[in-house]
Amino acid sequence: MKRNRSPNRVYLDNAATTPVREEVAEIVKKEMEKNYGNASSVHWTGQLARKALEEARERVAGAIGADSEEIIFTSGGTESDNLAIRGTAYALQERGKHIITTPIEHHAVLNTCESLAGEGFEITYLPVDKKGLVDPEAFKSALRSDTILASVMFANNETGTLEPVEELARIANERGVAFHTDAVQAVGKIPVDVKKLGVHLLAISGHKFYGPKGVGALFVKKGHKILPYSFGGHHEKGLRPGTENVPGIVGMAHALELACAELAFQSERIRALKQKLEEGIIKNVESAIINTPKENCLPNILNVSFPGVDGEALLLALDLAGIAVSTGSACSSGSTDPSHVLLAMGIPPRIAQGSIRFSFGRENTENEVDYVLDLLPSIIEKLRRVSKGG
Secondary structure, eight states: OOOSOOOSOEEOBTTTOOOOOHHHHHHHHHHHHHOOSOTTOOSHHHHHHHHHHHHHHHHHHHHTTOOGGGEEEESSHHHHHHHHHHHHHHHHTTTOOEEEEOTTSOHHHHHHHHHHHTTTOEEEEOOBOTTSOBOHHHHHHHOOTTEEEEEOOSBOTTTOBBOOHHHHHHHHHHTTOEEEEEOTTTBTTBOOOHHHHTOSEEEEEGGGTTSOTTOEEEEEOTTOOOOOSSOSSOTGGGTSOSOOOHHHHHHHHHHHHHHHHTHHHHHHHHHHHHHHHHHHHHHHSTTOEEOSOSSSBOSSEEEEEOTTSOHHHHHHHHHHTTEEOBSSOGGGTTOOSOOHHHHHTTOOHHHHTTEEEEEOOTTOOHHHHHHHHHHHHHHHHHHHHHHTTO
């Protein structure tokens, strides 16, 4: 029986970006008005901006168990990944030119590694199993005397799979290999402690946890050698030239602290919403395939394949009903190719082509899940008829 619930809009694409929290937006506005100085200037406006910048650095560091001097502010996850990988490759290339990564990484990592391959570096892509997990033994076997860096994401942006980063980093440390993890989807969703993880480099992006867009950070472990890949001034320890976006950085720090403070409650609540949607899909949609593993996954991401349906067509049909979802990474929007993540997991192209990512956030409600479940089965049925020419 249909339930009389019809929200005007349902946003289930929080893995792409999250709405800026009202209190965070207010802080950014206040900082733009109050701390308009350049943090590199020596006069009083510069000193105020510098003070706000360094306080934000301490707050971001504290949220992930780092020291403040280990935080480099960037424009987001993509720049953080580029700086981590390129910076390490250039700094350590005299020791070797072998880099290990996986085929399920975000394109910020994959395309950076591809670029380095064109510069003479050798890239090994570790396979993953049907759950999207890297085998630590395979990782250990792939390490060589000339391996200088390994990059394995913390949480996959399409399926939510959590990689065994702590174990992989331990193996890398034992062999003297630097370890980078793209933690853009993990930070603010699950506990992240860089000291416990044992990583050398970790990427963060503010807009994934209700902060402003265009602001991120890179954790660089003390003692790890890294070189800049862009040049200008001596900002951010000479690793990231350009005047710091102090209001955005302060906003990101505040958003991260709020996300961490609410983490336990929101994680449990959001996981329950995801479970409700998953169970409803399994019960009401024939042949649906759940690609997100039951365990070792983020609480907020659910990836589902609907055989016989084109993912883009389903996305558009849901959009017409006011439901915002994704066919995968927002950075791959516009591509008609099946998800590289799902293909790497061994999912056939025709199944991967009909996949949708639902990703929850702090503003989602049970009422919204009911609304999706009210509409989804009939939309799937209609699209399957159309694909069969019925």
